[in-house]
Amino acid sequence: MRYLIAETSWDMMTLAQELVTNGTLLTRTDRPEDLEHYAKIGEVDLIILPATQLGHDGVTLDSLRAANRRAPIALIARNASSEQRAKWLTAGADTVIDPSGDHDEALARLQALARRAHGLGRPVLQYGPLRIDLMHRRAHIGDVRLKLTPKVYELLEFIALRPGRLVTRESLLSHIYGLENEPDPRVFDVYMCNLRAQLSASGGAVDIETARGSGFRFVAECLDEAAIAA
Structure with a gap:
């Protein structure tokens, strides 16, 4: 599968490297304003971005969803409150992952999200x-x-x-x-x-x-x- 990822922080670059090591295809950008364009033109199974990017450079959950209605959206947020996570999920995010948690679990959650968009419960x-x-x-x-x-x-x-x-x-x-x-x-x-x-x-x-x-x-x-x- 191919993920679209915004590499705009050390957490995001670390995650990207782990995904590459795992064999996942990535479309990478360090320009968040290009996310919508890449989501629209590319064949991607999942969109990953830091929650701190929302509201900046024209990036919103609605704009990403409009660009690619099939790809789930995963937000990466360190130490977010339960209220904030609930707000993001209500606004359209499909999951929120804390990069300080277990990395193997994070990778498994991302893959599960991507494959369930194809109707698959198991890999x-x-x-x-x-x-x-x-x-x-x-x-x-x-x-x-x-x-x-x-x-x-x-x-x-x-x-x-x-x-x-x-x-x-x-x-x-x-x-x-x-x-x-x-x-x-x-x-x-x-x-x-x-x-x-x-x-x-x-x-x-x-x-x-x-x-x-x-x-x-x-x-x-x-x-x-x-x-x-x-």
Whole structure:
């Protein structure tokens, strides 16, 4: 998944580094006034900012929500009172995290928030023989672990979180590369061919269809509530 984070304090920079170490994709900015723009143009699963930034540089919970209605918003606040936390939650924040608390718990809470926006209660996607472990960033078909590079894993995770939906090449590239320079189109084609070759071990139970001129669609033999481990 990809998080949008405002690195405007030591607490935020420390959190960003922990997320990167954990393998999470980040869109980072030290200019809070750019948050709304990045939320609008990018494929992000969660927006994280310090609560002290609200009301400055045009940043409000309402403006962020309007820019990206799908992404949850996490506020980072040190030693906030229960009344203030309640006020932020009522105003539209999805969670408030104190950076002085346990960092592993904070990372788990952020991931839980992001995945629940996709309807997932647990960090596992299951489609027939294909099992994707979102927490450890790996996938298996049956008992065999797929040999996925980080980029190819991100491609699989992004499209598998949107089963049956048309996903454009542009949205995939935006998710995987964020604001970085995108690769030569042939590199992306290699990624997709690699992923399809590995999914072929499912015997057709899962596949990625190409909608010519439009994008891609993740398909599985069972796309019902039981297909997602909730």
